Amino acid sequence: MSSAGIAAPAIVYLLADHLDSALAAGEDLVKSTLRWNASDPRAADGLTEQRHEERAAIEAARTLEMLLLARVLKSRESAQELARIESQFKLITRLYTSGTEIVADAAKSLTDETSYAFDAGDGITAYLRARGLIAEDEAAPLEAASLTVTEQFLVAGRMQLGPLLDLIAMFLDTLETHYELYDQPRSSTSAVLRASTTGVTV
Incomplete structure (x- = not known):
């Protein structure tokens, strides 16, 4: 039964904030385009600056990916708290937490500095490879390549960005349906993912 018009528990607003911020980070991430080695590598002038810009x-x-992960972890905690006080949210909480379990586990592994450093640490090409931006057998991006973040981007190297944002949007839409948290309807995640890419360039 809809709870529209009834004051929502405080945890609902906290959960909605985590979900909304996670969506915003994901939407900004999917707009990113990374331009690689745009200058002539044979020219020494500006090569160092170019490498700094690439990094x-x-x-x-x-940073956007880490923000997304942090908000997903917090939203999982808030969702479980909401399910304890509002039984009607138990099923969707179970669906959301099981669906995001893979990135939650991956996020925990990222805090293990020993294994992270062993697995190439913050190496740029290793990061691009793990996120599906270049092929696993590709040594490095091609010269002057444009690496566009799409819904196939592997968040934490485990889960595609598109399905993750769909899960987040579904939960947020459910909260809105029950409590009318927002005055204006939100645009669907699928529409965002179909938008033309712009954003971070070097």
Whole structure:
């Protein structure tokens, strides 16, 4: 039964904030385009600066990914708390937490500095490979390549971005249906993913 018009518990607003922020980070990430080795590698002038710009672009994408992961982890905690006080949310909470289990486990492994460093650490090509931006057998991106983040981007190297954002949007839409948390309807995640890519460039 819909709870529209009834004051939502405080945990609902906290959960909605985590979900909304996760969506925003994911939507910004899917707009990113990373331009690789755009300058002539034979020209020494500006090569160091070019490498710094490439790393800055990768770090910007990585920051959005970490923000997305952090909000997903917090939303899982809030969802479980909501399910304890609102039984009607037990099923969708189970669906959401099971669906995001793979990235939650991956996020925990990222905090293990020993294994992270062993697995290439913050190496740029290793990161691109793990996120599906270049092929596993590709030594490095081609010169002047444009690496566009799409819904196939592997969050934490485990789960495609598109399905993850769909899960987040589904939960947020469910909260909106029950509690009318927002004055204006949200655009669907699929529409966002179909939008033309812009964003981070080097």
